[in-house]
Amino acid sequence: MVPLRNGEGETKEIGISDCLSARTEPGLCANAGEGVRFPVSGYSPRAAAPPPLTARQPAPPPPQQQQHHNPQADWDINDTTIPKVSAYDEWLEWADGHCRLVLPASSEEAKRHASGWAMRNTNNHNVHILKKSCLGVLVCSARCALPGGGRVHMRPAICDKARKKQQGKACPNRACSGRLEVLPCRGHCGYPVTHFWRHTEHAIYFQAKGNHDHPRPEVKTSVETRRGLRGGRVLRRGARGLRASAGAALAAAAALPGQMGAQGARPRTLPPPLIADPAGPSCSCPPFECLCKPNKLVLQGAQSYPPAMPQSTYNPTPCHPNYWVVDDAPPPPPPPPPHGPHAPLLHPDAMSYPPPPQPPPQDEFMSVPEEDMLRYDFPHIDGDLFQPEEIFQLDAPLRPLPQHQQQASGAVRSCAYERGRSPPTLLELGASNTSFHSDEQTTCSDDSSHSGGLAFPPLQQQQGVVMDLYGNSHCSPAPGDTPYFEPAPAPDKGSGEWMCIVKPEAGPLEDVARLRAWGLHVTPPGHPPPGPPGGDGLPEPQPDWQHYYPDGPKYVHEYNNNNMEAYVYGAPPTHGPQHHQHLHADVKNEQTTLPPMSSRTFAM
DNA sequence: CAATGCGGGCTCA
DNA sequence: TGAGCCCGCATTG
Ligand SMILES: [Zn+2]
Ligand SMILES: [Zn+2]
Numbered sequence: 001m002v003p004l005r006n007g008e009g010e011t012k013e014i015g016i017s018d019c020l021s022a023r024t025e026p027g028l029c030a031n032a033g034e035g036v037r038f039p040v041s042g043y044s045p046r047a048a049a050p051p052p053l054t055a056r057q058p059a060p061p062p063p064q065q066q067q068h069h070n071p072q073a074d075w076d077i078n079d080t081t082i083p084k085v086s087a088y089d090e091w092l093e094w095a096d097g098h099c100r101l102v103l104p105a106s107s108e109e110a111k112r113h114a115s116g117w118a119m120r121n122t123n124n125h126n127v128h129i130l131k132k133s134c135l136g137v138l139v140c141s142a143r144c145a146l147p148g149g150g151r152v153h154m155r156p157a158i159c160d161k162a163r164k165k166q167q168g169k170a171c172p173n174r175a176c177s178g179r180l181e182v183l184p185c186r187g188h189c190g191y192p193v194t195h196f197w198r199h200t201e202h203a204i205y206f207q208a209k210g211n212h213d214h215p216r217p218e219v220k221t222s223v224e225t226r227r228g229l230r231g232g233r234v235l236r237r238g239a240r241g242l243r244a245s246a247g248a249a250l251a252a253a254a255a256l257p258g259q260m261g262a263q264g265a266r267p268r269t270l271p272p273p274l275i276a277d278p279a280g281p282s283c284s285c286p287p288f289e290c291l292c293k294p295n296k297l298v299l300q301g302a303q304s305y306p307p308a309m310p311q312s313t314y315n316p317t318p319c320h321p322n323y324w325v326v327d328d329a330p331p332p333p334p335p336p337p338p339h340g341p342h343a344p345l346l347h348p349d350a351m352s353y354p355p356p357p358q359p360p361p362q363d364e365f366m367s368v369p370e371e372d373m374l375r376y377d378f379p380h381i382d383g384d385l386f387q388p389e390e391i392f393q394l395d396a397p398l399r400p401l402p403q404h405q406q407q408a409s410g411a412v413r414s415c416a417y418e419r420g421r422s423p424p425t426l427l428e429l430g431a432s433n434t435s436f437h438s439d440e441q442t443t444c445s446d447d448s449s450h451s452g453g454l455a456f457p458p459l460q461q462q463q464g465v466v467m468d469l470y471g472n473s474h475c476s477p478a479p480g481d482t483p484y485f486e487p488a489p490a491p492d493k494g495s496g497e498w499m500c501i502v503k504p505e506a507g508p509l510e511d512v513a514r515l516r517a518w519g520l521h522v523t524p525p526g527h528p529p530p531g532p533p534g535g536d537g538l539p540e541p542q543p544d545w546q547h548y549y550p551d552g553p554k555y556v557h558e559y560n561n562n563n564m565e566a567y568v569y570g571a572p573p574t575h576g577p578q579h580h581q582h583l584h585a586d587v588k589n590e591q592t593t594l595p596p597m598s599s600r601t602f603a604m
Numbered sequence: 605c606a607a608t609g610c611g612g613g614c615t616c617a
Numbered sequence: 618t619g620a621g622c623c624c625g626c627a628t629t630g
Binding site: 112123125127130157158159161162227 | 605611
């Protein structure tokens with residue numbers, strides 16, 4: 001699903017960068033917290049594929065100047081007119097960072113407004129744009145680590161009621177007396193990362209704002225699987241069966257890389273619950289970030305580029321040069337031909353995550369996890385402490401290496417680019433705690449998982465993957481939205497930690513604490529924090545840089561806030577207020593204007 | 605029962 | 618005014 005269009009570099013992409021421009025976004029974060037510094041803004045990967053460079057945000061293009069942004073290239077979810085595209089992007093399960101995607105209206109994931117992240121609906125008082133905010137991840141209050149280094153990263157229930165029930169439950173780790181608690185997302189200027197969905201006749205537009213500052217939660221399908229398992233005691237069989245189906249599904253999916261994402265053909269089954277592999281090497285690194293295996297990762301220079309970019313904006317991390325690459329496995333064998341069904345599972349994104357040193361035999365693929373499960377024994381499964389749902393997944397830790405260039409304020413978190421992968425599952429664990437880590441990203445299952453990985457061009461493999469502390473991939477840093485992190489004095493290793501200075505309240509301290517809690521020590525190597533704004537470090541402006549607010553008209557609210565009835569554009573709803581068209585029926589002509597929006601329209 | 609969407613309403617800056 | 622967020626309701630699977 002690489003974008004097709006190519007003509008002029010700019011046209012094709014729709015950069016997210018827009019988000020950056022100080023003009024627009026500033027407000028966002030500004031509100032949230034002063035002192036926000038914006039990391040780099042996005043650039044269009046596709047076009048130039050300049051390596052992610054520095055972090056700083058490039059100077060915003062002259063406001064309004066960028067003239068014609070190619071309609072196709074430049075748009076904002078709030079624009080009255082959205083460019084019609086000829087090529088669609090692939091759905092990204094783990095979209096992170098500011099990014100915009102144009103998905104085919106037929107995309108199941110898009111229709112479901114799906115995401116690997118636990119996103120809950122948020123009322124933005126705009127019937128045409130569905131807004132969802134990230135619920136973060138359910139973690140153990142004790143931040144316990146399994147012997148294998150896995151951590152509890154459960155998926156918070158979307159339903160408030162269900163979520164409340166989750167909280168306070170005993171940590172799935174038997175040996176731990178901690179309780180489950182929600183690690184909220186503060187990736188968007190101190191607020192949860194938000195996703196916006198807008199439907200038109202021909203496409204579904206997606207826009208994300210903010211960079212998740214927490215590990216990926218367990219994938220939805222995994223949760224569902226557990227839930228299903230809970231009912232019966234048939235762990236073994238059930239698990240096996242599920243795995244098998246998952247594997248099959250994945251395998252199938254693997255065969256059709258390009259289709260998975262957009263088509264929705266992807267398998268929805270998930271691997272069984274995850275548990276850390278006790279037997280495996282152990283480390284207590286955070287799930288997505290193993291800190292104890294430095295050698296595994298190598299920092300790559302600014303060379304890694306993102307794979308082909310979707311036509312929409314998928315911004316790699318311009319901002320920050322830091323990304324971690326696994327070095328052990330140099331480029332995994334090129335497109336690691338999926339070995340068996342699992343390949344996809346294990347390495348959805350081959351490029352990013354090299355296969356474990358010793359990948360389990362295919363045949364065993366399925367068995368491994370199961371073994372782990374057995375090993376772990378789920379005594380609790382039916383017990384009080386260990387509910388099936390509480391089983392957590394193991395994450396292979398990934399060890400991030402900070403790159404020194406991190407100048408950008410690009411927080412580590414925000415700038416990394418990676419294609420979505422799901423958190424590791426048992427399968428992965430089986431693969432090993434060792435090298436595989438990469439984080440979480442493997443695929444799991446869910447709906448999404450593969451979409452990205454398989455499609456990557458081999459090129460990437462060689463390049464290495466960029467990921468953030470959590471191993472999350474990022475579409476693009478959002479200029480305005482991305483929180484800025486700067487290394488804090490390193491308590492321990494001299495390395496610094498990154499803190500978010502975006503939102504004072506939530507504050508840096510909190511961030512640091514959070515990072516530490518996860519065992520993240522980002523060592524900003526010598527590279528200090530971002531320089532002064534506008535300073536160095538900024539990548540050269542790319543042709544494709546986009547600004548947030550192009551010229552096009554945007555919806556304007558007449559009233560705001562909760563007032564839903566007010567439309568600004570378009571003919572006023574003829575009908576009664578509440579029945580405005582909803583997402584399904586939204587816009588008709590992308591090229592022109594989007595349907596009228598109600599008041600609280602702007603997607604922030 | 606939980607996921608999803610919708611939308612009223614409140615609060616804060 | 619711009620946003621975030623809580624809460625309840627309805628639908629769906
Ligand atoms: Zn625990
Ligand atoms: Zn989040």
